[in-house]
Amino acid sequence: MPAATMFQPHSLLWHYLWAAPNVVLLLLALLLYRRSLHRQFPVFWMFALIQGATSLALQVLDVALPRSWAAFWWKANFVHLLIEVVLKFALIGEILSHALKLFPALSKSGKLMIRVVGPALVLTATLVVALSRPSQFPPIIATSLRLDLADYVIECGMLLCIFLFAAYFHLAWGRLTFGIALGLGIAGSVELGTWALWSNLLVTFHQRTLLDFVNMGVLHLSVLIWLYYVLTTPKATLMDKLGEKDDHYDDHDSGRHDSGGNDLSGSDLSGEDERQHDLVVWNRELERLLKR
Secondary structure, eight states, X not given: OOHXXXXXXXXXXXXXXXHHHHHXXXXXXXXXXXXXXXXXXXXXXXXXXXXXXXXXXXXXXXXXXOGGGHXXXXXXXXXXXXXXXXXXXXXXXXXXXXXXXXXXXXXXXXHHHHHHHHHHHHHHHXXXXXXXXXXXXXXHHHHHHHHHHHHHHHHHHHHHHHHHHHHHTTOOOOXXXXXXXXXXXXXXXXXXXHHHXXXXXXXOHHHHHHHHHHHXXXXXXHHHHHHHHXXXXXXXXXXXXXXXXHHHHHHHHHTTBOTTOOBOOXXXXXXXXXXXHHHHHHXXXXXXXXXX
């Protein structure tokens, strides 16, 4: 098959890149359930199940419905996008919760950070959508595209804040938590980048189609990243992680004092240990304040 024919809407490659990630998402939902990981990551499990099923249903409608029903398909797609946005934001909250699982007081502070950053990102997304190039598509299609753009701006901003916070304090990510955040971040950032190119440059229909292929291919990659991390994350590791980390920090903190109770946390500590210790102390002090 010639390359020009392959990179066309509704080609064999198009349908594969549309269907394959959703099939893998349903497989992920099954694996999460079989490994009892759905109890640890209920939002991720719901996201994989609902996103995979609804996207496949949209593909079936796209193939089965006549062209005269195009408006109905786009309305169904808009409802799908609304559900996807809600699930993504809930998933980001679950990622943050797991990243700060060992620090319950900081978890509350992290949620407060999201409440502060969230409205700012919503305002930013609104401005980006308002300043984007006017769409030549019918209203329902234009609204769906603007919703996509706003979703990617907020999603990438929140994930960036979480990654920066975790990097600054050298937080030990859970394996699957990091994999979920990595896949979500890669897909969202590429989608946002291609959207910026499409909305600010005069691209042809063929170039717009190629950007769609890029987005579909990167989504496929992100779903495979999730599959890899699910398959390589033992159930016991997730179940025992909290207890192991608590013991680690207790031993680490007690090692800062000699037998006479003198503090040994001076120059002998590395920069990373200092930040980890500061985080533990900060968490402890926040817990004391919250109990008052």
